Amino acid sequence: MKIIFIGDSITASNKNTDPERLGNGYVRMIKEALPKDVNVINKGVNGHRVTDLAFRWVRDVIDLEPDLLSVSIGINDVWRQLDSPDLTQVDVSKFEEVYRELLSQLSTTTKLVLMEPTIIKENPQSQGNQMLIPYVEVVRKLAVEFDAVLVPTHDVFINHLHKKPDVSVTTDGVHMRKKGNELIAKSWLDAAKSLINQ
8 A cells, every 4th residue: 555645844854864755753653553564655845835735746646646645734825924924825715726626636546634734833822823724624624525534633733732731742833843743643543544455
């Protein structure tokens, strides 16, 4: 079975310095929890938004014919609005439009996992987290529309922030510490492990 994880730096997690190209984040943790014969490919790229995925979708997804595709995108689509306001932005309608178009290109035999964008700052009420909400809702909507497994990563992280605010999950409000990657990996496995080798 071939699984592709595509996304941004949270997915990439230093894969370029890893001989196995898995990185040191949630993708590696999931790989280590799966049967040895499952081929896991990390296609995370730092800084990417859904519009960047569109430029490499054929090369990094369609041409590789994965049995299962896991998509994690949305953080930079919001974060760039906060830290780089002069860029051309991906508003929520553009996010939905591009994301839907990408998913519509997939083979009907490809199993699909959609991950909610996690958090921007370790405060549930932060501006970034409030801005993320409609993007999370788009991912939930697309998961229903495309019969995908939804990984409720945003909910998991917001719940963690409420229950254990003293246990930090990021290094800078976005990029994951080990604890953050563990939360993502557990959420993914809880939601999607039943798809493996079906």
